[in-house]
Amino acid sequence: MQRILGTALAGLLAAMSAHAEEFTVGAELPLTGSLARVGAGMQEGIMVAAEVFNRTNGKHRMKIATVDDESSPAKAIAAVEKLASDGAVAITGGYGSNNIAPASDAANKLGLVYITSGGVDENLVTAGRKHFFRINNTAGYEKAALGLFADMKVKSVSIVHSTKDATSSLAQSVQKALAAKGVKVTSHAFDPAMTDFKPVINKIRLQDRPDAVFMVGYENDYVGILRAARVLKPQVKAMVGVWSLATPKMAAEFPDLMPNVYGTALLPFPAKFTSADGRAFADTYKALYKKEPDYLGQFGYVQSMLLFEAIARAADKGTIRKGGIAEELRRTDRETLIGRVQFGANGDNVNFSHRMGQHQGKNIVIVWPPQHATGKMAYPAVPW
C-alpha cells in the first residue's frame, strides 16, 4: 500500500512539475541615457520573442519584467537585484560591456542566468561567471572585418575607435590581426564625448594615407566621422564600420553619408527571411512595431528565444531552481537567425561569425562572406 501511495505521490509531483507555468523573465536594459537607442532596439526583440514563444509554445508562458538601467553600471546592478526580488528566473538584455560586467556579476551571485548580445568585451567571458551566456563576440566581428579587408586586398588601414571597453577591445584585436598579415595599421582612439572629427580625419588624410578607414564606435560617432570625411575627402578606397552602421535606419536618416559605407549586417535590406523562425520573427516584429526589423531586434530575439526554450525544458524536468536553465543553455545546439548557436564552457557562442553589408542605394547588400553574399561590393567607393 505504502509503495502504491509513494508511486502515486511521485507521479503526482512529476505531473505538477510538468504543468504549464508562467515564468517571469527579467529584462535589464538601458532605456534612457547614452545607450537608450540600442537598449530600446534590443527590448523590441525581447518582446517579439516573448510574443512568438507564448503563441507557439502551447504550454509555458513567459512574462517580461523590464527595468531601465539608465546606461549606468551601478543602476544595472540595482536592476538585476530588483528583478531577482520580483521573482525573475533569469535575465535577458544588457547593453554595453561596462554595464553588463557588473550586472552579470550580480546575477551570478544570485544564481541567475544572464544572457546577452550587447557586450563583446572578452573580459565578460574570461571572468569565470558560471551563469553568463553570450551569443555574439569580438571574434565574430573581427572575422567579418578581416575577411572584408582580405577581399579588398588593402595594404594599409586607419582605425578610428571609441575608448569604451568593447570598441577598444575590437579595434585592438583587428589591429593585431591586420599587422600580423603585413597590413600597415594606424590607430586613433577617441573620447566618446568627441563631436568634431576633422582633426582626426585630417591626420588620416595627410599622414596615414590608408586604403581604408575602419570605424569602431556607435551611430553618433559614425555620423561625426563620415561628416568630417565628407568635408576633408581623404583619398581612401573604403569607409568600413561595425555595429549600428549598415542598418535601414542609418540609410533612411543619413542618405548623404551612407552610400558605399560598409558595416556588419546579418541580413540584407530589404530583409529576406527564409526560415519559419525568421518569418515568425519578422511578421511579429512588423505587427508590433510597424517597421522593418533591425539587427538589435534580431539579437534580442535570438538570445531571449534560446533562454525561453531553456526555461521551458528545465521546467519540464523540474530543475528550474536547481541550475537547470544554465544546464539547458549549455546543451543548446540550434540554428537561429544569427546562425548556429552553441555555448562553450565560458558561456560564449563558439560559432558566431558576422557578415559585412554595404549601403548601395537605398539597400543593404551582404558582401562578405562570399557564401552569404547577396551582391558584389562596390570598391573602391566612398560616400562623397
Next chain:
Amino acid sequence: MLDLILQALYSGLLAGGSYALIALGLAVVFGTMRVINLAHGELVLLAAYAGYTVESRLGWSPVAAIPLAIAVVCLAAACVYGVVSRIRADREINSLIATFGIGVILTNTILLVWSADVRSTSSAWLQEAVVMGPLYGMRGELAFFGVSLALMGALWWWLAKSWYGRAVRAVASNRDAAQLMGIPPGRTELVSFLVAGVLAACAGVALYSVGVIQPALGAALTVKAFIITVLAGVGSIPGVLLGAVLLGVAEALTVTLASSALQELAGMGLFLLVLFVLPNGLFGASRRRG
C-alpha cells in the same frame, strides 16, 4: 605638419564659436542670479529637437525653426525660473539640485517625444565644405561661428545700453540696492532667464545644423558650458568667447599633436590650469577692478 596645425587651430576656433554660443545663456543666468542652471544643456537640446522637427516634418531648413525654438525654450526657461525663484534658503545649492532634477525631466521628455535615435541635419547646404587654402570647414560651422559673434555683440549691447540690461547688471551687483532704486528684482531675473532662453534656442538650432544630437547629450552640453563660464570669469561676455575658443583650440591641438583620446582631458587640464593661475577666471579680476 604645418597643415595639420593650421587645420587644428581653425577647427578649434570654429568649435570654440559653437561652445561660446552654448555657454552664453548659462553665463548670463550665472552672472545675474549666481544660479548654475544645470538644465541649460537640456534647454539647448530642446531647441535642437525643434530644429529637427521642423526639418523632418515640414522639409524646411532647420534655421526656420528658430522662432519655434525660442518660444519653446523661453517657456521652459520661464518654468525653470518659476522653480528657482521659489527657493528661499541656500539658493546656490538648492538651485543646483532643483535644476538637475528639471534636467532629468527634460531629458526623459525629449526621449519620450523624439525617441533615442541619433539625429542630424540632412541639409546639403549646411554640410557643404568651405575650403580656404589648407583650411577645411563646413558651411554650417562658419554660420554657427558668425551667429555666435553676432549674438555676443547683441548681448553686450543689451547689457550695456538697454534699461533692462543695466537693471540685470544692477541686480547682479547688489540685489537689495537695485530694489531700493526701483528695479523689480524678480522681473529682472525672469528677463535674464528669458534672454538665456533665446540664446539657448539659437545655440540648439545651430547645434543640430552642424552636429549629431541624442537625448543624453544635454548633460555634456551643460558641463561644457559650465567649464567655459567659470573659465571666462563670472559675468564676462568677452571672457566666454575667449574661454570657449581656448577650449576648442586646446582640444583640437591635443587631437592633432597627441591623441584624440586625450581631448576631454586637455579641456579639463586647461580649466584647472586657468583656475590655478587666475582663480576668478580669465576676466574675473579685471571685472572686479572695473
